Amino acid sequence: MALLRITSPHTQRAGHRTAWVMQMVILATIPGIIVQSWLFGWGTLINLVIACITALASEAAILAIRRRAVGFFLKDYSALLTAVLLGVALPPIVPWWVTVTAVGFAIIFAKQLYGGLGNNPFNPAMVGYAIVLVSFPVPMSQWLGVQDIIASGNTLSFMQSLQAIFHHLPAVDAYTMATPLDGFKHKDLLDSQTAFSTIPALQAASLNSWLWVNLAYLAGGLALLWLRIITWHTPVALLAALFVMATVFHLIDPNNTATPLFHLTTGAAMFGAFFIATDPVSSCTSNRGKLIYGAGIAILIYIIRSWGGYPDGVAFGVLLMNFAAPLIDYYTQPRTYGHKKAKTGLKIGEDN
Amino acid sequence: MQTATIFSFHGGIHPPENKAQSLQLPLGKPSLPRELILPLGQHIGQSSRPLVKVGDSVLKGETIAINNGFLSSFLHAPTSGTVSAIEERLIAHPSGLSDLCIVIKPDGQDTWTTLAPLYDWQENSRTDVLAYLSEMGIVGMGGAGFPTQVKLQGAHKNPLTHFIINAAECEPYITADDMLIREKTLELVLGIEILQHLVEADNVVIGIEDNKPTAIAALKALITQRKSKIQLAVVPTKYPSGGEKQLIQLLTGKEVPSGQYPADIGILCQNVGTCVAVHDSIYLGKPLISRFTTLTGDALNAPQNVEVLLGTPVAHLLDYADSAADKLHRLVMGGPMMGYTLDSAAVPIVKTSNCILAASKKELPAPAPEQACIRCGMCEQACPASLLPQQLLWFSKSQEHEKAEHHNLFDCIECGACSYVCPSSIPLVQYYRHSKSSIREARESNVKADLAKQRFEARKARQDAEAAEKEAKRLARQKAAPSKSAGDKKAAPAKVAPTAAPISDDTKKLKVDIAIGKSKLKKLQKQLLEAQEAEHVEDINALQLHVSEQEKNVASLEEQLAKTAPAATPAQAPAAAKAPVSDELKKAKIDVALIGVKLKKVQKQLEATPDDQELKDKVASFEADLSKAQAALSALGASTPAAAAPKAAISDDLKKLKIDAAIAKAAVKKVEKALKKAEEIQAPEIDAIRQQLQEAQKRADDLEKALLNPVSTAAQPTAKTNETATNLDADAAKKRKIDLAIAKAGIKKAEKNIALLKEQGKDEAEIKASEWPQKLIEAQNKLAALEKEQETAAPITTAPTVSPAAPADADAAKKRKIDLAIAKAGIKKAEKNITLLKEQGKDEAEIKASEWPQKLADAQDKLATLEKEQGANSDTATVKSAKPEPKQVEAKAESIATPEADVATQVKKQKIAAAMAKAQINKLTKRLESAPEDAEYIQQEIEATRQKQQDAEALLAQLTHSQDNT
């Protein structure tokens, strides 16, 4: 009778492994992917495939170099999740090498070079995104428009999409259009009302398309909440802070700012709130920390959107708050049982 | 029946309960095993001390081991039979350790010893009931096995608001408490009533999880039927609601402050098993020899609860429950969340074993490979202590112990909830255990490093001093012109000179010894405290030993000192004889205090409702009780001095001994507390403990003082001084001591200078011409005067019961002693000078020509005459080292001293002699170290002195004996 000597606890919750967590997050992006593909054509799906292949290949390569068990780590789905998040975040017809660069950078530099899963201080997907955003600004600003308002009056076909991504599609200009955020950013001296009535990207059809995309991601996010994979703190703090910022500034200066609803339903607001900011590895740990972290991202998003050089600010907002996360963690420890108040900072030797 | 409000706690998990399996069958009673193995350490604290030897036959319920100190417990034979071995056996321990066990071979008769129930527990004093429980071997049966009487005593620290009975049993699989409640509902309630009588809490609450409907119904019915005040709090099923801290939070909404105990916030927790054991011992007289244990797991074909005798090997139970050996994969003692695996089924059931989980491979599969922490926060959501497990993991992995501590690592109760939910299968609790132990180790080594540093610094200082001395001597020799090749040898006596200072007053030396001993003691106590802080068990034990040794030393020195002071009557009142009286006195005092408190409480109530006849009656009865208790107390108080009167011996050393004892006790308590803490909570908040400990110690001291005060104040009218006077005198004494030290230093300096002059080859005349001899004599005179003063003061400070005749006698004695000392110093000086001359290479003739041999002879003559005189006077002529005694003093002594006083003086003298001889030996030993070339001579001298000392001590013993008889 060879008895096992193991310390307690001897049992574990069945089924809820890390791979399961990752799979669930990937599955939760499906409504968003469907809506995006329906509105903007095949590009997103092709991007996803490219991204996934790149991610798995680069992860496997690095793991092999680091002499880790390739199969074991690939099966945790974390590389795939990064790929999926990047795939849906990039514009649908971005050239393939942009996607490959972004994903490769995310996996190799932002994740594996820091020690692999769990050790990366920055959100890998957003690092990859930011790298291509600053390196290839032109392809990164080419979004497609919904069929109703673009010149060609149609979405790209599968072949066209392939052509646009892998080669060159001369007629692509007939399909592209600025995103609402982009449009609003470049309204120049127009006041808000005129902008919304004149700029094509700010017409109802365009706004609605983005509303749908955001609603789809909201649905996916709610599913994650329901599965208890994420807690409500980060998304709620993020959306609430974005709402408050937008409201305050809209009340102060209605002529040059957009409505809170506009901010919450365009760009990557919902996607960022539920899928990017909640990346557990690089965000805050305690509940109070998550509130601060989410709110901080929202404030940065609003600042970048309104006064920064880029139409959307989710990537930079998240990355900047990643910097601050460890510090926030030190100051937002929960009050431990039996202590009168929570400890803050890192004063060694102080007690309460 | 009242229902209690239920609060909630953070986190918690809902693992599959798996409780139904073991509730299918009724309670089982396994047969007697071939042998019963009873580990001596079944509880927290010191292991019990065996009372039986191999081969003894014991009856069921007979005490086979008794407590070994305060935090310890009794052990009883679970059945009748013979003790077949007392040896190391494997015990149930997380690390598979062995421990000393008493092994009993049952005779199959199961014959009970005579049982002595405590039916009248309500009439008995609380202390008696607690002592009874301790003798019945009752310990906490929930987990840690904390001796119940100690826990109940601790509960008196603060007024208790809640007395909580823990019936939550939140661990999966375990149903022993559930079964116990069902089977022994009445016993449980009666047991709770006894405990409530002992602790008098405002609320008595049974906390039980809602997954035990049968037990809840049974309890409800009984409580309603008995119209009991006990509340039943049904809490939602959630692991770990049965953790002490969590249950307290559930039932009271309060949290036990980190590093403290429930008693600190007025809460006491007891396990249901303990309550039933209390009932069985009080009403039936049965000691704790069996318990309910769950046998469960897929590898058993007949999982069930059993009432099992302590000491039954697990293998026997597995057989009983029909285990399938091929399926057995993991054997866990305790539940799946906090239990530990057993290597072998040979280990016995002990007082705290609540479950044996024989799991198959499918049931408790080997842990999945650990993956990286993705900081998903699921652990944090589950942690009942509101910690950040993922951060703790990070700090543990990277060995950032300070950060881990800062994140309250030591508040982790190791419940395992975080590991249970972790999607990456990280064995978080293992990491925490490892970090905790490394932190403890680091603390220990810090303490060690500090000690090493101290030692190093001390050594360096000594070496520096030695080097400086050598250098000075070298310079001196250079100046003295290197005329003689024997110059090297000179170094030795010169070095010895200061240490061999001739002015040696015995009492003074004793005092110095005591002072040194005390400072050593203080240092040791400090170290001990540090060790306790560091929760370093081995150090604590070693230091504890040192401390008690040192305490003994100091006590014996003090005794000596006290005895050197003349006491009109024998001072050796045996401390033991007094102890029981003071115990009773203490008890009486406690009674008075308790009744007083109760009275006050009732009076307060009465104020609120002045018409309540019942309350008035109560007040009256309490008042009666109070006066009764007070009468008892004063009777005891009177009897204490009365008992002591014949010997008139409430002497100071006795008192000091007592205080020492109290301090020692407190120290022990401290260690135990620290230990308990280390084991139970493992929290880092040492300051809090230290505070508590100091308070406790202070209380203990106060108690002792309170005990002693009435004794000394109520003592005979001849008792001259009491505590306060002693305190006042202490200041004066201190000042005098300082003066003495200064004078002595002056003498040393003078002597050194003289020695130096001699070394430099100056002849006697020159030396005499120099100022130093003059100074030396002056200083010696001063010293003598001071010492005299000191001596007159001594009897006051050291012997408060001196009779009026004594001081005069003491004065005489002192003077005599001083004279003796001076005479002796003269001899020594002469001897030293002779040695010096010899060393300087002078031949015999030259030495003889010098004045010293003459002087020596004179002094020796004088000494001899004095000795003879003294001998004629007091039958101690055989003592070699008896000292000369000036005539007029002797006359005076004769005129005043009673025969007893005379004996006392003798005693004192012998003590002095012994002490002096001892001091001499010390000195010589020191000299031996510094001057190895003279080894032989010094050895001889040491031998001689030792002989002297032995003689003196023998005589002393004789005298003391005769003194006792008078």
Ligand code: SF4
């Ligand atoms: S549950 Fe496990 S993986 Fe998740 S944060 Fe805690 S330790 Fe990390």
Ligand code: SF4
């Ligand atoms: S084992 Fe410690 S850290 Fe983990 S849940 Fe329990 S108390 Fe919290």
